[in-house]
Amino acid sequence: MDKQIDNKLYPIQHYVRIILVISFSALILDFIISFASIAIVKQQSARDLRDTAYLYINRLNGDFSYINHYMGWTLANDDNIKIMNNHDTDDLAFIQANESLYRRFVELQKSYDRNYNFFLYLSKKNVMLNNAPMGLSYKEYQELLQQIKAYIEDKVIYEQFYSRWSTIQLAGKFYILNVFLYQDNYMICLIAADDLIRPLRQINLGEHGYASLWTEDGSLATSPLSNKGKPLAVGQERYAFWNALQTKTTVKGEFDNASFYVKLVIQFGAFEKIMIAQLLIMLLAFIVACSLSFIMLYFRNKVLQPIKSFSYNLAFWTEDGEPLDIASSKIVELEKANKQFAQLVRQIKTYKIDIYEREIEKQRIQLDYNKLQIKPHFFLNCLTTIHSMAQMDMTEEIQQMALSTSVYFRYIFQNGRDFVRMADEIEHVRVYLDIQQNRYRDSFQYRIEGAEAAQDTPIPPLVLQTFVENGIKYAVSRDRPSLILLTVARSVIQDEETTVVTISDTGPGFPPEVLEKLQRGEPLDQSGGTQIGIMNTVQRLQYLYGRRARIEFANSGGACVTLYLPEPPADPI
Secondary structure, eight states: OHHHHHTOOOOHHHHHHHHHHHHHHHHHHHHHHHHHHHHHHHHHHHHHHHHHHHHHHHHHHHHHHHHHHHHHHHHHHOHHHHHHHHSOTTSHHHHHHHHHHHHHHHHHHHHSOTTOEEEEEETTTTEEEESSOOOSOHHHHHHHHHHHHHHHHOHHHHHHHBTSBEEEEETTEEEEEEEEEETTEEEEEEEEHHHHTHHHHTSOOOTTOEEEEEETTSOBOSOOBOTTSOBOOTTTGGGSHHHHHSOOEEEEEEOTTBSEEEEEEEOOHHHHHHHHHHHHHHHHHHHHHHHHHHHHHHHIIIIIHHHHHHHHHHGGGSSSOOOOOOOOOOOHHHHHHHHHHHHHHHHHHHHHHHHHHHHHHHHHHHHHHHHHHOOHHHHHHHHHHHHHHHHTTOHHHHHHHHHHHHHHHHHHHHOOOSOEEHHHHHHHHHHHHHHHHHHHGGGEEEEEESGGGGTTOEEOTTHHHHHHHHHHHHHOBTTBOEEEEEEEEEEESSSSEEEEEEEEESSSOSOHHHHHHHHHTOOOOOTTSOSHHHHHHHHHHHHHHTTSOEEEEEESSSEEEEEEEEOOOSSOO
């Protein structure tokens, strides 16, 4: 009975139906998996980009707040302004006071952004002076002067701008303006709208994504450019058929005490192209299957059927006069081809999902790295320290602190490479420790040993600072002196040149539960926004070195971290 079932014969239409069902099912399954995978990737990418945008907006709010405070304090307390009001513009005292005020605002400009323009308008003398290097053309400067005079004369219009960041148009270009008044003296801050959102335009928002500023009445205040630098018809993109098929995410961010807001449009056209390309490939396979079925039917009607009829006719010419039992064999080749095709589809899907997951992980690691570069609390602490020094007339300490802070942030924001020289990274750590010593005074000391032996060795940027910063955070206390020790050595481990970096402190060390997880390689809890730096550094080393680099954590009279960094690969993973 089983033998008869195994030898059961099927017509060729049966195999044609099997091929069509398999092809159609694979096409539908591929569409579902592609749509789900792309939706997950887009959702996570949009959320990460939204978080990055909010971080930048919060940083700008902090910048605006401090600049407002600085301008208001200068108008009310700076003796240079009083001197300028009491002397003619060509007097030596007036010129010297103007130069002193100029130097102060140059330092402020360096600390924030060179695109900020600062002006002082003395209404009694009807003169407007730039207090920092000016990025305006003469025509724009003249228009600004005329508009400031018009605002002052029209008290109703001036109330809209007083101590509030607002938009203004000069020579057809939008600027962000803030005006402060004290005793007929006006302090003015001005920055181009395009310069203000330039960092947001450096974020990858997709092929058709863009970042822009909008006024309260819904007018565009920046150049209509996509983040790829291409001209963009903002407000008309919804009429394009292709853009209508693409999903997009719009993020609006409000600024504090401002008459404008930022809008980010996140639109990744590449995802839809990938899905369409893959569907075209599967559709091509479906068309091939249909063509093969048509060929099989054609072959049956034009070849097999005549042969079968001819064989049937020949059956009557046997010796016994009985018809021959001629049966068609099963089409084994097609059955094998179906199995191989299904297996190929599964492999393609598995490989595609693996690529998506790796891309998600790569974007998450890069975002965490960008988050580590934005340290508003450290920046504000530096400004607070400088302010305290200013109250105590510590001129030299203020100059050193401002210079160190400028060098520190210039290194962070300008460094986008995977590897830097060990000497540059050590110098950055030294600047960071000098800044912290200015804050904590005699609360801790630090030593850096052996750096000369490996000064040209490549190392990922900000790796050392992560663990040094951890030591400062948990080991330094004003109640007792502490020591931060950083040693660098070169050695051969398992026939490979390796740089060994040890960072230790004399603090309380890692908590037992944290140390146990670190030694076992388990992830730490980052839900509270802490311990991001350590986990991000571990993941970055895995991403850049694979499993060739390792980190050892221990408590030895305090926290101790040892990094074993081999020569970087020619092509990072």
